[in-house]
Every structure is written in C-alpha cells, then in structure tokens.
Amino acid sequence: MKHAQDDPRDHPLHSPTGPTSPGRRRTGPQEVRRVLRGQGRRISLAVALAAAGSALALAQPLVVRRVIEAAGAGLATGGAIGLLVVLFLAQAAVQAVARYVLTRTGEGVVLGLRLDLIAHLLRLPMRTYDRSRTGDLIARTAADSTALRLLVSEGFTDAVTGLVGLVGVVILMVWLDWVLFLIVLAVIAVGSVAVASVLRGIERASLHAQQATGAMTAELERALGAIRTVRASRAEERETRRIGAEARSAYRQSVRVGAMDAVVAPAITLTINGSFLLVLLIGGIRVAGEDGSVADLAAFLLYMLYLMSPVAAVFQALSTMRQGLGALRRISEVLDLPGEPGPEPERRPARPAHDVPVLEFQDVRFRYEPGRPVLRGVSFTVPRRGHVALIGSSGAGKSTVFALAERFYDPDAGRVLFEGRDIRTLGPAEHRARIGLVEQHAPVLYGTLRENLLYAAPCADPAELDRVVGLAQLSDVVARSPYGLDTPAGEHGMALSGGERQRVALARSLLTHPSLLLLDEPTAHLDALNEAALRRSIRRITHECALLVIAHRYSTIRAADLVVVLDGGRVVATGTHDELLRTSEHYRFLARAQGTGDVLSG
Structure with missing residues (x-):
C-alpha cells in the first residue's frame, strides 16, 4: 500500500541535523550512558582487574632497580629475581582475565543495542516506514552495530587499560625523576596536538562511510525485493551500476578513514621513540656527570618502555572510538524516533452492547501530507455481523480506511x-x-505453511488449525504439498501461487477469532471454482464476525449485505447492490464502466 509521502528531508533520519550533516549533531553523555547501561558491575570488575594488572607491571621496574643495587653492593639477588618472575606471570594472568571481561562486556553492550533496535524498529509509527528506506534501517541494526563493537569492545577496552596503566606510570616516573618526566611530557604533548586533528577527521569520514554503506544496503534491498521486475526489464546492468556507485562511495570513505588512521600509529611511535631517545641522551649525560645513578636511569627507562604501551593504547582507543561514534550517532537517531502511540485514557465501557456496531467512522478526515487530504469527512458503520463491501475508483481512499481501522x-x-x-x-x-x-x-513470510498459519495465534490447537484450513479452501494445497503443513512456503511465499498466498493469509486471520475481518479483494487471484467456494466460506464467516471487504469484482459486491461507495475521499452512497443501481448515478457509472459486468475499477 503506497501513499503520497512527506518530503523525506523533513524526516529525522534525513534532516539537516541527521546523518546528512554530521557536524551539527554531537554524541553526548546520554548516548554513551544508554550504550553502557546494565554493564556497571562488569565494567567495575574489569577496571579493578586492569588496575591490579597495571600495579603488578609497575612494581617490576622497582624490583629491577633493587636487583641492580643489590648486585652493585655484592648482595644476593635470587629472591628479588624470583619475585620478578612471580610479578610477571601474575600480571599476564590478571590482564588476560581483565581483557576477557571487557571484551565480553563489549559484546553484551552490542547485543543489548541490537535487541533494542530490533524491538524499536518493529514498533515505529507507519509514517516512519513511509519516509525511511528499509535497507538503511537494516544497515543501522547490522553494519552500524557491528561498527559500534569497535567503540565498546576495543576502544573502551584499550582506553580503560591504557589510562589505568598511564596514571601509575606517570606517578612513578615523577617520583623517580621529575625533570626527565617533564621532557617526556613535552614531547608527548606535541605529538598529541598532531594526532587530535587527525581524530576529528576520522569521525567525520567514518560517519560518511557508514551512511554510504546504509545507502548501498537500501539500494540492494530495493533491487532484490523486485528481482523479477529487474530481470524482466533487463535492468541488471543498470542496477549493478546504481548499487556499485554506493559501494564505491563507501569504499572511498573507508579508505579515507584507513588513511587517517594509518597516520595515528606512526605519530605515536615517533612521539614515544623521540621521548625515549631524549631521556636516554639527557639521562646518560647526567649519569656520566655523576648527577644521577645507573639504577634510577634503568628504572626510568623501563617505565618509558611501560609508558609506550598505555600511551599507544590510549591514542589508538581514541582513533577507534572516533570511528565508533559515527555508528553510535546513527543508532541513536533511530532509538530517538518516537514509537507507536499508546492508548489514551479510556472514555467508554469495556463491554459493548449487542446493538453497537463493530466499526464506525464518524466524519473522519485524514491526509498523509499537508494540503493533500485523502479522506474528507467519511462516515459509515459496520454491524457486528454481516458483510460490508467498500468500493470506489483508484485513489478514492479505500486502503486508507483499512489503515485507519487497523490503527x-x-x-x-x-x-x-x-x-x-x-x-x-x-x-x-x-x-x-x-x-x-x-x-x-x-504477504507470506519465509517458513513453513504451519508457521505462517500460526503466526498471529501461535498457541492455536490442531483442530482449530484444521478448521480454518478447510474454511479458507486450503485443504487441497496442503494435501498435495510434499510435507503437508510443514512444507516450506519459500522466500516471500514464492512456492505458492497468488491465490494460495491469499488463502493462507485468510486462514491466518481467521485463526485469531477476530470481531472484524478486513479483506482487500479476497477473490482477486482465484479462479471461478475457488472463488465460488470462497464466497460460500465468506457467507459462513459472517456468522462468526463482521466482514469489511474492499471489492472490485462484481460477484463480490453482489454478495455483500451493504455496499459503501467512496469517491474523492467521501462516502457518496450506501445501500444494497440493487438499491444503489436504482438510486446512485455514481454506482451505475461504476457498473457501466466494468464493461462485461465482471470487474469494477480498483
């Protein structure tokens, strides 16, 4: 069911503050808190383990210093060396556990976001689906959440372990030799300025790459969803070029991210190596001038080596997190979309009287976009039992009536x-x-016939299932299927004919025992024999619930107890078929327009 749509630029996913303008919307603490919610204990445990691992590592240079001093004084060094081995092994074990906990936490965060996205996407208002591309929404759940793993399981992991180690190293380096530490700090500060400018570019390029990937997914979903039309129109090459253009755009942006990310590691290496050489040079001169001890210089140089790992981890984490922030922004845009409206405060009794109509439209007006009304004051009623046909030319508003009835x-x-x-x-x-x-x-979903029939009533008993199969004239279909009700229906139900898919949908709806059944031309894909059988079924169904049928075929209209005629978004006539032939000029026009008397315009 397609409708005229609002300008897509008015939609939150395509607005100037959305993905098309990455510089305006910033990812704030609220989004980060939403990512990390429910993981506080695991994160605290991982941080504590990381701190313990760093403490074990930081103790090792002090033990080395003690070994050197003991050796210089001619004292025994066996105990200190044994302690060094124990510290080394304990550090490896604790850091391995810490990294595992953080990695598991990251995967749990990604899983939680995916579950939230899936639940939210299936509950968005219909207007959101009208204005959004399905492929892009799918990409935000799949590709973007995968990219977000970088932010959590790698970026956050490296940032936590790196910062914990960095703080400890800095404290001990200042304690050993604050002059040498200031030299190291100055060199790292210069390198940080250079890296910071690169990181800003990485976030922008990463967001553009994710947008291009989403567009590529949307274009591919569009083509595969109409693959028979693509083949029949000999449009494979055109679609390949169209989708390929988006793929090349994603490639260019990803290469740009890689190029900038490639700058980060050499900048870090140059910064640390440069500071190491300066410390070695200045510290060596000081020792030669007897202004310092070899043991202190050795300990400081060891801390320089230990400093390389956390500094590199922090810078790499910043780069990785910048890439993940683009994904987080796109995911947050979806999660921030309002969901389907809930119920208003109840104003009517819960149990209707027997004479209350099952459905009533009272002067209903509706439009999909400003200035183009679809319904212009529609009023009609559907009794609790019976068969009401809704007819009219294309664009009269019939499908919109169904959409409003289903809310x-x-x-x-x-x-x-x-x-x-x-x-x-x-x-x-x-x-x-x-x-x-x-x-x-x-629509028939991928799965077996049984799964499709039980889709709306998964707990229905076998006897009830057999009843609706017979009522919808599906018994022969089930009998000739190789596995009966457990026969696969194929992708989009392509293993079934159009008429069979319609009867599956009818049986699926009947299994829920509805008070009102909405049928959009149920006989459109049936041959004359099955159409006659289905009409008999419809007559029996009217004893169980009310039927509102969008009718195109003359035979369907004649079988109705009441006919509602729509034209230009208004009800222009109501009555039985025979009454309308006598009293409604528009109805007679529709009847004459069908030519052979078989089909009314849809």
Whole structure:
C-alpha cells in the first residue's frame, strides 16, 4: 500500500541535523550512558582487574632497580629475581582475565543495542516506514552495530587499560625523576596536538562511510525485493551500476578513514621513540656527570618502555572510538524516533452492547501530507455481523480506511470507533488482536505453511488449525504439498501461487477469532471454482464476525449485505447492490464502466 509521502528531508533520519550533516549533531553523555547501561558491575570488575594488572607491571621496574643495587653492593639477588618472575606471570594472568571481561562486556553492550533496535524498529509509527528506506534501517541494526563493537569492545577496552596503566606510570616516573618526566611530557604533548586533528577527521569520514554503506544496503534491498521486475526489464546492468556507485562511495570513505588512521600509529611511535631517545641522551649525560645513578636511569627507562604501551593504547582507543561514534550517532537517531502511540485514557465501557456496531467512522478526515487530504469527512458503520463491501475508483481512499481501522494511523479529525470505543483509547496490540487483515498482495513470510498459519495465534490447537484450513479452501494445497503443513512456503511465499498466498493469509486471520475481518479483494487471484467456494466460506464467516471487504469484482459486491461507495475521499452512497443501481448515478457509472459486468475499477 503506497501513499503520497512527506518530503523525506523533513524526516529525522534525513534532516539537516541527521546523518546528512554530521557536524551539527554531537554524541553526548546520554548516548554513551544508554550504550553502557546494565554493564556497571562488569565494567567495575574489569577496571579493578586492569588496575591490579597495571600495579603488578609497575612494581617490576622497582624490583629491577633493587636487583641492580643489590648486585652493585655484592648482595644476593635470587629472591628479588624470583619475585620478578612471580610479578610477571601474575600480571599476564590478571590482564588476560581483565581483557576477557571487557571484551565480553563489549559484546553484551552490542547485543543489548541490537535487541533494542530490533524491538524499536518493529514498533515505529507507519509514517516512519513511509519516509525511511528499509535497507538503511537494516544497515543501522547490522553494519552500524557491528561498527559500534569497535567503540565498546576495543576502544573502551584499550582506553580503560591504557589510562589505568598511564596514571601509575606517570606517578612513578615523577617520583623517580621529575625533570626527565617533564621532557617526556613535552614531547608527548606535541605529538598529541598532531594526532587530535587527525581524530576529528576520522569521525567525520567514518560517519560518511557508514551512511554510504546504509545507502548501498537500501539500494540492494530495493533491487532484490523486485528481482523479477529487474530481470524482466533487463535492468541488471543498470542496477549493478546504481548499487556499485554506493559501494564505491563507501569504499572511498573507508579508505579515507584507513588513511587517517594509518597516520595515528606512526605519530605515536615517533612521539614515544623521540621521548625515549631524549631521556636516554639527557639521562646518560647526567649519569656520566655523576648527577644521577645507573639504577634510577634503568628504572626510568623501563617505565618509558611501560609508558609506550598505555600511551599507544590510549591514542589508538581514541582513533577507534572516533570511528565508533559515527555508528553510535546513527543508532541513536533511530532509538530517538518516537514509537507507536499508546492508548489514551479510556472514555467508554469495556463491554459493548449487542446493538453497537463493530466499526464506525464518524466524519473522519485524514491526509498523509499537508494540503493533500485523502479522506474528507467519511462516515459509515459496520454491524457486528454481516458483510460490508467498500468500493470506489483508484485513489478514492479505500486502503486508507483499512489503515485507519487497523490503527496504522490516527485520523486528523473525526473518530474511528471499534465496538463503541474510540480506538485511540485502546492500545494498538489490544485493538489489533480483535481485527483480522488480509491484504491484496497477502504477504507470506519465509517458513513453513504451519508457521505462517500460526503466526498471529501461535498457541492455536490442531483442530482449530484444521478448521480454518478447510474454511479458507486450503485443504487441497496442503494435501498435495510434499510435507503437508510443514512444507516450506519459500522466500516471500514464492512456492505458492497468488491465490494460495491469499488463502493462507485468510486462514491466518481467521485463526485469531477476530470481531472484524478486513479483506482487500479476497477473490482477486482465484479462479471461478475457488472463488465460488470462497464466497460460500465468506457467507459462513459472517456468522462468526463482521466482514469489511474492499471489492472490485462484481460477484463480490453482489454478495455483500451493504455496499459503501467512496469517491474523492467521501462516502457518496450506501445501500444494497440493487438499491444503489436504482438510486446512485455514481454506482451505475461504476457498473457501466466494468464493461462485461465482471470487474469494477480498483
């Protein structure tokens, strides 16, 4: 069901503050807290283990200093060397456990975000789906959440372990020789300025790369979703070029990220090596001039070696986190989208009277975009039992009536009542549980026939399943299928014919025992024999629930108890088929327009 849409630039995912303008929206503490929620204990444990590992590492140069001093004084060194070995092994074990905990925490964060995204994406208002590209939404759940793993499992891990080690090394270096430490600090500061400018470019390029990947996924989903049309139109090469252009854009941006990231590691290496050489040169001169001890210089140089690892880890973590922030921003944009509206305060009794219509439209007005109304004051009722046909030419508003009845949208004005209650006082799930919907294209999901039939009522018993299979004229389909109800339906139900898919959708809806069944031309894909059988089934169904049918075929309209005629978003006539032939000029026009008397315009 396609509608005229708002300008996509008005949508939050395409607004100037969204992905198309990465510099305006900043990822703040709120997004980071949302990423790390529920992981506080694991993070605290990992930090404590990392701190313990760093402490074990930092103690080793002091032991080496003691060994040198003992050897110079002619004292025994065996105990100190044994202690050094123990510290070394303990450090390796503790840091391995700490890294495992942080890695597991990172994976848990990614899993939590994916679950949140999946749940949120399946509950967005229909207007959001109208304005967004499905492939891009899928990319944010798959590719962007994978990229976010860099932010959490690698960037955060390196940042925590690096910072803990860095603080300890700095304290001990200042204690040993604050003059040499100031020299090291000055060199690192110069290198940091150079790296910082690169990091800003990495975040922008990473966001552009993720946007291009999302666009590529959307284009591929578009082509694969209509692959038969693509093949029939001989458009494979055109689609390859179209999708390939997005793939090349993603490649260019990813290479740009890699090029800037490649600068980070050499800059870090040059910074640390330069400071190491300066310390060695100045410290050696001081020792030669008897202004310092060899043991102190050896300990300081060892701390320089230890300093390389945390400094490199922190800088690399900043680079990695900059890349992950683009993914976090795109994911946050989706999670910040408002979900489907909940129920308003109840204003009607829960149990309707027997004479209350199952569905009532009261002066309903609706538009998908400003200035282009679709419904212009529609009013009609559907009784608790019976068969009502909704007819009209293309664009009259029939599909919109169904969308409002299912509460896919809320009216701009007027009211839609279900069993006497404004549907806005009902939760969407509560309301839809009592309405069945059979779309004209009758989507069938990947899985078996049984899984599709039980989709809306997974706990239905076998006897009830057999009943709706017979009622929807599916018995022959099941009988000739190689595995009966456990036969795969294929991708998008392509193992079934159009008529079979429609009957599967009908049986699926009947299994929920709805109060109202919405059918979008249920006989559109049936041959004459099956159409006659389905009409008999529909007549039996009217004893169980009300039917509102978008009708195109003359035979379907004649079978209805009441016909509602729409034109230009208004109800222009209601009555039985025979009454309307006598009283409605527009209905007679529609009847004449069908030519052979078989099909009314849809």
